[in-house]
Amino acid sequence: MKFNKILLIGVDEPKLGSSYWDRINSLTENKVYLPKDDPQIKENLKDADCLLVNFGINVTKEDIDAAPNLKYVGILATAFGKVDVAYAKEKGIVVCNLPAYSTESVAEWTIAAILETIRNLEEGKKRGRAGNVSEEGITAIEIKDKVFGVLGLGNIGTRVAELALGFNADVRYWSRNKKEDAEAQGIKYEELDDLISNATFLSINLAQTPDTEKIFNQDRFNALKEGAIVVNTAPMELIDLDALVERLKKGDITFIFDHSDEMVEEDLKKLIPFENCIVYPPIAYISSEAALNKQEMFTSNIENFLTGAPRNIAEAN
Amino acid sequence: MKFNKILLIGVDEPKLGSSYWDRINSLTENKVYLPKDDPQIKENLKDADCLLVNFGINVTKEDIDAAPNLKYVGILATAFGKVDVAYAKEKGIVVCNLPAYSTESVAEWTIAAILETIRNLEEGKKRGRAGNVSEEGITAIEIKDKVFGVLGLGNIGTRVAELALGFNADVRYWSRNKKEDAEAQGIKYEELDDLISNATFLSINLAQTPDTEKIFNQDRFNALKEGAIVVNTAPMELIDLDALVERLKKGDITFIFDHSDEMVEEDLKKLIPFENCIVYPPIAYISSEAALNKQEMFTSNIENFLTGAPRNIAEAN
Numbered sequence: 102m103k104f105n106k107i108l109l110i111g112v113d114e115p116k117l118g119s120s121y122w123d124r125i126n127s128l129t130e131n132k133v134y135l136p137k138d139d140p141q142i143k144e145n146l147k148d149a150d151c152l153l154v155n156f157g158i159n160v161t162k163e164d165i166d167a168a169p170n171l172k173y174v175g176i177l178a179t180a181f182g183k184v185d186v187a188y189a190k191e192k193g194i195v196v197c198n199l200p201a202y203s204t205e206s207v208a209e210w211t212i213a214a215i216l217e218t219i220r221n222l223e224e225g226k227k228r229g230r231a232g233n234v235s236e237e238g239i240t241a242i243e244i245k246d247k248v249f250g251v252l253g254l255g256n257i258g259t260r261v262a263e264l265a266l267g268f269n270a271d272v273r274y275w276s277r278n279k280k281e282d283a284e285a286q287g288i289k290y291e292e293l294d295d296l297i298s299n300a301t302f303l304s305i306n307l308a309q310t311p312d313t314e315k316i317f318n319q320d321r322f323n324a325l326k327e328g329a330i331v332v333n334t335a336p337m338e339l340i341d342l343d344a345l346v347e348r349l350k351k352g353d354i355t356f357i358f359d360h361s362d363e364m365v366e367e368d369l370k371k372l373i374p375f376e377n378c379i380v381y382p383p384i385a386y387i388s389s390e391a392a393l394n395k396q397e398m399f400t401s402n403i404e405n406f407l408t409g410a411p412r413n414i415a416e417a418n
Numbered sequence: 419m420k421f422n423k424i425l426l427i428g429v430d431e432p433k434l435g436s437s438y439w440d441r442i443n444s445l446t447e448n449k450v451y452l453p454k455d456d457p458q459i460k461e462n463l464k465d466a467d468c469l470l471v472n473f474g475i476n477v478t479k480e481d482i483d484a485a486p487n488l489k490y491v492g493i494l495a496t497a498f499g500k501v502d503v504a505y506a507k508e509k510g511i512v513v514c515n516l517p518a519y520s521t522e523s524v525a526e527w528t529i530a531a532i533l534e535t536i537r538n539l540e541e542g543k544k545r546g547r548a549g550n551v552s553e554e555g556i557t558a559i560e561i562k563d564k565v566f567g568v569l570g571l572g573n574i575g576t577r578v579a580e581l582a583l584g585f586n587a588d589v590r591y592w593s594r595n596k597k598e599d600a601e602a603q604g605i606k607y608e609e610l611d612d613l614i615s616n617a618t619f620l621s622i623n624l625a626q627t628p629d630t631e632k633i634f635n636q637d638r639f640n641a642l643k644e645g646a647i648v649v650n651t652a653p654m655e656l657i658d659l660d661a662l663v664e665r666l667k668k669g670d671i672t673f674i675f676d677h678s679d680e681m682v683e684e685d686l687k688k689l690i691p692f693e694n695c696i697v698y699p700p701i702a703y704i705s706s707e708a709a710l711n712k713q714e715m716f717t718s719n720i721e722n723f724l725t726g727a728p729r730n731i732a733e734a735n
Contacts, residue, residue: 205562209585213537216530220701223540225676229697232690234679241705245522267584268526359542362551373549380546384537388558 102407104129104151105170111137111155112177121400128403143167151403153177160184165192173197173406177399181415190417197402198415201256202395206388208260211304211332212268214357215244218330218379242301244268250300252293254280257334258306262288270302298324305333319344325354333358334385342368349375359385419724421446421468422487428454428472429494438717445720460484468720470494477501482509490514490723494716498732507734514719515732518573519712523705525577528621528649529585531674532561535647535696559618561585567617569610569633571597574651575623579605587619615641622650636661642671650675651702659685666692676702 107129113136117125126132133145137158146152146168154160156178162185165171174189174196181198189196217223219242228235249270251262258274265272266287273291274283284290297303303325307313315338317331322344325331333340337360348354349372359381361369372378398413405412424446430453434442443449450462454475463469463485471477473495479502482488491513493501498515506513534540536559545552566587568579575591582589583604590608591600601607614620620642624630632655634648639661642648650657654677665671666689676698678686689695715730722729 205560206558209533209560209562210537210558213530213533213539216526217534217539220527220530222530222534222698223543225698225701226540226696228699229678230690232683232686234681234686234697234699236679236699236701236704239699239701239704241523241527241701243522243526243705243707245526245707264584267581361546362553364551366549369549369551373547379543380551381539381542382545382551382553382556384542384553384556384558387553387556388560390560390562 106131106133106149107151107153108145108149109134109153110142111158112153116155116177117396117399121396124400125403128407156180157183162188165189165194173403175399175403176415184415186415187417195406195411196415197406197411197413199395199398200413202398203386203391204256204260206391207257207334207385208264210385211261211334212264214332214379214381215302215330218355218357244270244302246271247301248273248299249302250274250296251304251306252296253305253307254283255306255308258304259283261304261306294321294324297321298326301326301329303329303331305331305335305339307335307339309336309338314338315341317341319347322348327353330355331357336360337364342371346371349378352377355379359383423448423450423466424468424470425462425466426451426470427459428475429470433472433494434713434716438713441717442720445724473497474500479505482506482511490720492716492720493732501732503732504734512723512728513732514723514728514730516712516715517730519715520703520708521573521577523708524574524651524702525581527702528578528651529581531649531696531698532619532647535672535674561587561619563588564618565590565616566619567591567613568621568623569613570622570624571600572623572625575621576600578621578623611638611641614638615643618643618646620646620648622648622652622656624652624656626653626655631655632658634658636664639665644670647672648674653677654681659688663688666695669694672696676700
């Protein structure tokens with residue numbers, strides 16, 4: 102089975118390698134690419150039976166109504182909040198996303214960012230480059246035996262916890278639901294506030310929902326142990342920024358994050374001046390392996406739909 | 419049982435915390451501290467039954483002959499090459515060293531230094547600090563599934579290999595002797611030259627002996643895969659520096675090391691200009707936990723000797 106017409110919005114040539122395009126091209130005789138917000142989108146939806154969209158592209162009820170032949174929507178991203186998946190389901194349209202292509206990339210990065218901090222590697226490199234071979238004044242701690250807390254035990258949180266176990270940390274988690282598999286591995290459940298006050302290392306891996314927005318509030322920032330290191334690879338909406346700034350001022354914790362690109366400049370400028378706030382561009386998810394997983398999953402999602410065995414279906418909560 | 423007189427050479431006040439000094443003080447009524455090469459050392463050896471020396475202090479046959487009452491020599495270091503342990507043994511003197519106090523510190527650092535490199539963290543921090551939130555051009559790879567080679571499977575090498583296993587790397591080792599325990603954990607033996615040419619990551623954890631000096635020679639540097647990352651936390655005597663420089667010139671491997679303080683300035687200056695040679699001060703072994711282990715082990719070595727159950731006896735090969 103093939104598609105009559107694949108409409109791509111925001112998914113242009115450089116987004117996929119040529120071998121993936123070859124596979125997609127073999128699935129249709131008719132492929133139309135349009136950029137975001139192009140006026141020709143509506144016209145092209147009329148006869149499209151496959152719609153492929155990039156991260157952040159809206160697919161509304163109106164768009165779906167404009168596409169009476171639509172059978173499949175493929176999203177080149179994990180997030181599917183911009184696509185009306187509930188309405189698509191009503192209309193019998195399958196929507197697929199890329200649920201976990203960057204799990205390993207983000208999890209390894211979390212450990213990397215912690216180790217970089219606790220081993221003072223930037224200072225070490227600076228000295229080495231200057232021919233200064235003295236270790237005087239460079240401090241270091243180990244991950245081993247420390248309480249390593251993971252907030253949110255989805256794919257990424259689980260992998261972060263597993264990596265921390267490899268370092269023989271005392272790994273604990275908090276998640277809305279208890280996870281028996283993780284507990285069988287030695288990852289212990291702890292109540293949120295207990296975990297925040299007991300942890301030396303904290304990895305925030307919660308999904309952004311109305312319940313988790315600003316979950317890291319003033320009380321919780323105040324509860325952090327002296328010397329605690331918090332890594333947030335999740336959206337900064339989980340953080341009460343004013344509370345973070347207040348705690349950073351005390352100079353006794355470190356906050357590390359990488360979703361800086363999603364922040365308004367004014368907010369970002371509040372954080373950058375703090376030496377104990379380590380701001381990264383969004384580099385946790387970008388490993389070469391993740392980039393390949395992403396392309397492979399996006400392409401095989403389409404193929405799997407056509408062979409009648411769709412995988413990675415995006416479901417409304 | 420107590421000592422009549424403890425003579426300390428180079429082991430001054432700041433080397434140990436007060437609780438450790440309390441324990442040592444309780445083991446004798448008579449404690450004499452002298453700095454290295456002090457002219458009074460010989461005189462003080464006459465009636466000392468316990469000699470405690472810092473890293474790098476010579477204890478020669480002559481010194482031992484000058485100390486007819488000597489029963490115990492404690493070294494505040496792992497290395498015991500400066501102490502004539504064979505002659506001490508002949509005289510019935512027990513020599514103890516600190517065999518593995520920094521294992522975890524060095525092993526975690528090895529992973530830290532690799533991750534810092536493969537995730538381009540220095541560049542990320544630089545951008546974040548400048549308010550540049552673009553990930554454009556920052557590359558990253560994962561440890562997972564890569565061949566991770568460990569040369570030398572002593573305490574540190576074994577722990578590096580275990581940490582790499584936690585990342586689901588394809589962990590292989592080469593060591594003079596096969597290690598069944600490690601192999602049971604999934605750490606596979608490979609011939610030295612095969613391992614060098616197959617590995618993406620290589621951790622050098624060999625002891626320095628006449629057999630291992632310049633073991634990393636020109637052929638072996640040439641055999642490294644493009645993109646290979648070599649971390650040497652062992653002495654630089656294992657490395658043929660000219661061969662290293664030649665390979666660094668190609669710009670397709672990364673060499674990371676931390677024993678820069680033991681190099682002559684002229685050699686160090688050959689390496690610093692290479693962007694793909696990452697020079698650190700000796701910071702792999704310096705974790706706070708290692709510093710405590712060191713003091714605890716040094717002190718309990720003395721106590722264990724006095725209770726008739728000496729541990730960590732330094733034996734000549």
